[in-house]
Amino acid sequence: MFIYAANWKMKMSFNEAVAFCKDNYKGFLELSELKDKNIVIFPEFTQIKTIKDIFDKNNIFIGAQDCSVNDPGAFTGQVSVSSLKDLGCSYCIIEHSEMREYRQDSPEETAVKILRLDQENIIPVLCVGEYLQDFLSKKYRDAIKDQINRVFELISGYINGNLYVAYEPVFAIGTGNVPEIAHIEEVFDYIIEESKKFKLDGKIKLMYGGSVNEKNAKNLKNIRNLNGFLLGGVSLDFKNFKKIVEL
Numbered sequence: 001m002f003i004y005a006a007n008w009k010m011k012m013s014f015n016e017a018v019a020f021c022k023d024n025y026k027g028f029l030e031l032s033e034l035k036d037k038n039i040v041i042f043p044e045f046t047q048i049k050t051i052k053d054i055f056d057k058n059n060i061f062i063g064a065q066d067c068s069v070n071d072p073g074a075f076t077g078q079v080s081v082s083s084l085k086d087l088g089c090s091y092c093i094i095e096h097s098e099m100r101e102y103r104q105d106s107p108e109e110t111a112v113k114i115l116r117l118d119q120e121n122i123i124p125v126l127c128v129g130e131y132l133q134d135f136l137s138k139k140y141r142d143a144i145k146d147q148i149n150r151v152f153e154l155i156s157g158y159i160n161g162n163l164y165v166a167y168e169p170v171f172a173i174g175t176g177n178v179p180e181i182a183h184i185e186e187v188f189d190y191i192i193e194e195s196k197k198f199k200l201d202g203k204i205k206l207m208y209g210g211s212v213n214e215k216n217a218k219n220l221k222n223i224r225n226l227n228g229f230l231l232g233g234v235s236l237d238f239k240n241f242k243k244i245v246e247l
């Protein structure tokens with residue numbers, strides 16, 4: 001199964017997002033019928049329920065862009081995993097670089113989020129990726145290690161379902177600068193190697209994200225061990241999004 005994850009970020013207002021789904025409804029349904037391909041839309045929290053209802057009974061999956069690390073309680077402004085479950089979310093992004101920029105979770109918090117989601121059968125999509133300076137100075141392995149090593153250690157033996165790890169080099173997000181496939185494969189190999197240390201290799205699935213578009217997607221699909229794309233900008237351009245899924 002190959003995942004096409006449409007990360008809408010906070011780009012569309014509620015009304016715009018609903019109109020986008022309705023305008024492209026037929027196209028979404030066509031995509032939902034493709035074999036071995038899953039479409040997952042990650043809208044703003046406020047849009048989840050309505051979009052889920054629009055695609056009711058169709059094979060379009062819905063995800064959230066983050067979740068609280070806490071059980072329901074006095075946590076103003078947060079959104080619980082139980083609510084995401086009630087709304088029918090199948091996936092949840094955690095540690096997207098745009099979140100890490102403002103409020104980075106500790107490895108312990110990240111691990112708790114993964115396990116809470118896993119308990120509710122919501123598949124966590126953990127984003128990792130190095131900054132440009134770590135890429136240029138060839139310190140990317142260290143950067144990725146900091147983001148996965150302790151988390152893998154903490155979830156090892158406890159996670160039941162899959163964990164998607166989305167490799168998104170920070171300098172590739174929204175910039176048009178995609179690294180060479182060889183670099184992406186090297187990082188994928190490294191993540192697999194690390195996951196083996198914690199007996200997680202059967203559970204980890206790998207995605208790539210960062211400036212995937214209708215022109216480079218065909219080539220990027222050749223990345224070894226690739227299980228999906230995390231698509232930002234292009235997911236808001238339905239014609240091109242559809243082209244990528246149909247490749």
Ligand code: PGA
Binds near residue numbers: 174210231234
């Ligand atoms: P992009 O974003 O496709 O616009 O580069 C990807 C992401 O942030 O997940």
